[in-house]
Amino acid sequence: MSDTDGKKPLGLGGGRPGQVKQSFSHGRTKTVQVETKRKRVVVPKPGTPSGKPAGSGGSGDPSRRPAGISDAEMERRLAALRAAKAREVEEAAQRAADEAEREREREERRREIEQKERDEREHQEALRLKAEEEARKLREAEIRAQKKEEVRKPAPARPAAVDPAAAQAAEARAATKGVAAAGPRKTDREREAQDRDSRGKGKGDDNRRSGKLSLNEALNSEGGRTRSLAAMKRKQDKARQKAMGYGASAEKQVRDVQLPETIVVQELANRMKERAADVVKALMKMGMMVSMNQPIDADTAELVIEEFGHRAVRVSDADVEQVIDTVQDAASDLRPRPPIVTIMGHVDHGKTSLLDAIRKTSVVSGEAGGITQHIGAYQVTTERGSVLTFLDTPGHAAFTSMRARGAQVTDIVVLVVAADDAVMPQTVEAINHAKAAGVPMIVAINKVDKPDANAQKVRTDLLQHEVVVEQMGGEVLDVEVSAKTGKGLDDLLENIALQSEILDLKANPDRAAxxxxxxxxxxxxxxxxxxxxxxxxxxxxxxxxxxxxxxxxxxxxxxxxxxxxxxxxxxxxxxxxxxxxxxxxxxxxxxxxxxxxxxxxxxxxxxxxxxxxxAAGAATTLEQLMARAKADKDVSELPILVKADVQGSAEAIVQAMEKIGNDEVRVRVLHSGVGAITESDIGLAEASGAPVIGFNVRANAPARAAANQKGVEIRYYSIIYDLVNDIRDAASGLLKKEVRENFIGYAEIKEVFKVSNVGKVAGCLVTEGIARRSAGVRLLRDNVVIHEGTLKTLKRFKDEVKEVQSGQECGMAFEAYDDIRPGDVIEIFEREEVERKLA
The missing domain is CATH 2.40.30.10 (Translation factors)
Incomplete structure (x- = not known):
């Protein structure tokens, strides 16, 4: 490369070349080629005494070993050398650990010293701030005392300001009239100025303006712009409040904090009148990372309350209902109130029609099927001016619980019994409800206008249920009425008013409702x-x-x-x-x-x-769950969803559904509610394979579309009779068919034959009825059934036949059974499946 300038690369020989990039100032770099020395690896060869290769030059080589040293001595020396090296390594590690420990101790001492110095500085700073605060308070007290002293001292009298324009006017008048200008005449303005000065002297403040500000005073005022009157007033009010101690921090108020079993942090802060952030901070210091919307237990909340200086008062969750405890009304506060009259009786005995006649309205025309399915509450004012409150309860058996609620709030029960029908099951239930509620009863014998009416039979039937009317020598009032013609209605109202006067009904209208x-x-x-x-x-x-x-x-x-x-x-x-x-x-x-x-x-x-x-679910043991699952295994269920217009109807339908069924079939109400059928109801019905029952309600448009798409059946009802009957018929379809046996004949075995490829064949005489091949048979021996099965063959002579009449002989062979003997009797029967219905 050019950077090497033709020189030989650096290295130790025997290595591999490499490149190193060097960086210099001003962005200059240089690449240098170097060689790295490879470490020599010595692999011992087996067979050498020292474990090193022969001829490698090691100390195990006999040619280089010092004279007079044996192999064992050489091994001992090598072992000692290795042990010494290992000790050196251990000592070096120990020294490093000791040095690290000493360094850590030095660091801890240094931090302790710094902390002490920091605490000392903070202490000195706190002392300094405290001293400055005391000095400031002392100066403020001196200033307040000085100001109070200045307020007490009278202000020095100021010479009245002379208006130059007024003086010149006075001199001019004096010159014209011959009066000397040395003693100017006091004008009205000068007198007003003197009055203002005299009023301003009593206020003890030279810097404040008094009265109106004239142009001369504004131009010649010393000190320039002065503070406004409002600012001076605020300053005086602040000084007055500070002198009276209003500026000092208020003393902390200790509160009794009601503490339930669990409480939300925000609610705890509200009850202590503290900031929620401060409460969260206190909990974090205690090691609890919670937000202000999380609940905490009572023990933790009690610690927080004590930390803030309040008192914890443990209360139970049930104590929240103490605010609605029954109030004892004083006798002086009670006022007369109208009686609450409940009309009870069997279905279709004319309860609502009777109330219609009393109210002179038509309620029954608005009820589906002419029967009452809700509890109606009405107020009626009689011709004599008395006010009566009527409750009209349904008479159908499904509304037993609704009638029970009606009896619990009533004062008087009017038992309506039809004169042509006498006492019926729901009439007996109404009597029991009235007795359980402990309220007086008035018997209204209705429909006396009918030709077949028999009021005396009604009175006699009531004796069986311990209801003795006045005509029978008892205390129960009875009235013969007709809702159709209006006969006896006045007598009924008069008896109700008389009964209410005896009861002396009163209530306090001036309390919480x-x-x-x-x-x-x-x-x-x-x-x-x-x-x-x-x-x-x-x-x-x-x-x-x-x-x-x-x-x-x-x-x-x-x-x-x-x-x-x-x-x-x-x-x-x-x-x-x-x-x-x-x-x-x-x-x-x-x-x-x-x-x-x-x-x-x-x-x-x-x-x-x-x-x-x-708790009710948890109380069920595993054995009970297994027993219930085993029992439910053989029980068929008809799931349904119920939506009704009012709560009472939904409750009545659910109770009626629970009564439908037996040990084999039952109706299961998956969901019951109030209101229109919604799309969520359709979804639940689809998942459960159940129909949706609507009682006086309808499905909305999305629910109808979903039902058509998913194939869910919606059935609408307005009369509870039809609903109960249809559900009973549907549940009856889940019942297993009943199998009945019809005996069609008897045959006696006379002889037993062995037939090849068939087995034993019984030679029989049909003694009674008829023998059919398709029928079932039982083999009787000494009138004990020893086998039940089917026939394999039925022959008349050599021909296979379907049936054999009484008095004829035939041959019979049983399917998979050969133990037949002469003298045995064969019973022939047929099975028939019969549809079953729920009662």
Missing amino acids: MGAVIEAKLDVGRGPVATVLVQHGTLKRGDIFVVGEQWGKVRALINDKGDRVDEAGPSVPVEVLGLNGTPEAGDVLNVVETEAQAREIAAYREQAAKDKRA
């Missing part, structure tokens, strides 16, 4: 709507309430006539709008003070319900 949810539904456009019967207090628009696991703020109140009202007192039924979710029918509504309380109570109830369901 409490009521029961009679019905709840999800209304399109209005959201969740609950029909509430107010029991205590007055429910007003804008009230914050909690009902079951839901909460809300009363957005609107609608009475039974559809009009909006501002408030609802005791015994008044209203529809409440403004809930955040659909409550369960039967939940209790309580008004609370703040929205935070309502949220907290609803969240606690929701969590408690989840925990209860989880």
Whole structure:
């Protein structure tokens, strides 16, 4: 290369050439060719005493070994040499480790010294700052004292300012009138100036302007521009507050912090009235990397509360409901309230028609199939001016739970019994509900206008259920009425009013409202709507309430006539709008003070319900799960999805579905809800292979399109009779067909023959009925069944026949069975499959 200038490359000989690039200043570089010396590797050859190759020049070579040294001595020396080298390596490593340890100790001492110096400097700085602060406070105290002293001293009198223009005018007047100018006449302006000066002297501040600023004062004022009056006032107010100690830091307030089992960091900061960032910082110092939205346990929260100087008060999660504890009303606060009358009875006995006649309206015409399927709440004002609240409950068997809720909130029960039908099953249930609720009962014997009406039979049948009416010598009021002609309605209302006077019903309207949810539904456009019967207090628009696991703020109140009202007192039924979710029918509504309380109570109830369901699932043991799976293995299920218009109807349908089935077949409700059928319902139905049942609701457009695309069946119902019957028929289709046996004949074996290629053949005489080849047979010996099977052959003489009549002889051979003897009896029967239906 040119860089080598023809010189021989650097190297130690015997190596491989290489290039090294050297860099110089001003960007100059030079490439130098070098040679690297390869390390010599000596491979010992086997057979040499020392393990080194013969002739390699090592110390094991006998020609170069010192004289008189044997091989053993040479090996010993080599071993000693290797041991010495190993010790040198170990000593070097030990020295390096010792040096590193000493270096680390020196570094630690150096850091300790630097830390001490830093702490000393910080201490000196703190002392200096403290001294400066004390000196500053001392100077401020001296200044305040000096200012107070200046305020107390009277200000020196200033000579009245003389207006040059006024003086010249006075001199001119004096010259014209012959008056000397030495004693100028005081004008009105001079007197006003003197008055202003005298008023300004009492304020003790020479630098402040007094009165109006004249042009002369503005031109001749010393010191130039002065501070405004507002600025001077602010300065004085600040000095006054500082002197009174308002500027000092307020003393920390110690609070009692209510601490539940778990609490969110932000909520903990709010209860301590501290910044959330400070609480997070304190938790980080404790080794917990949490954000302000994460929950912490009570023990950790208690440590944080103590660190901030507050007191922790442990409370249970259930304590959040203490704000809605039952209030004991004073007797002086109670006011009379209308009675709550529940109309009960068997289906189609005329309950709603009777209420129609009382209200002079037509409710029954709006019900599907002429039967009531919701709980209706109405208020009626009688001709005498008394107000009655009526609850109309369904009479169908599926609405037992709804009737139970109606009995729990009622004061008087009107039991409607049709005079032409007498006491029926749901009539007995209504009697039991009324007795369980402990409320008085009035029997309304309806349909007395019919030709076949028999009111006396109704009274007699009621005796079987311990309901003794007045005409039978009892205490229960009874009235013969006709919803069609209006007969006896006045007597019924009079008896209700009389019964309410005896009960002396009172409530306090001036307290927080409490009521029961009679019905709840999800209304399109209005959201969740609950029909509430107010029991205590007055429910007003804008009230914050909690009902079951839901909460809300009363957005609107609608009475039974559809009009909006501002408030609802005791015994008044209203529809409440403004809930955040659909409550369960039967939940209790309580008004609370703040929205935070309502949220907290609803969240606690929701969590408690989840925990209860989880505990019920966790309580199931593995053995129970296996037994249930084994039992369910042979049970056929009919899955369905139920969507209804109101909560009570959905609940009633689910209860009716649970009663359908037996040990072989059952109906399983995958999902039940309130509102229209949605696309998500169709997706669930497709995955489960279940039909969707709509009760008084319809599917929206996306749901209909999805159902057509995925082949999901949607069935609509408005009468619960039809729904229950159709589901029962569908579940009956899953039942296994019943197999029945019909005995068609008997044959007696007379002789047994052995036939080649066939086996044993029985020579028989048909003694009764007929013998068919396709039928089943049993072999009886001493009236004990020893074999059951089918026939392999049936012959009459030598011909194969299909059947043999009674009194004829034939030959029979069994399929895969030969143990037949003379005297045995063959029983011939046929099997028949019969369709089964659920009861």
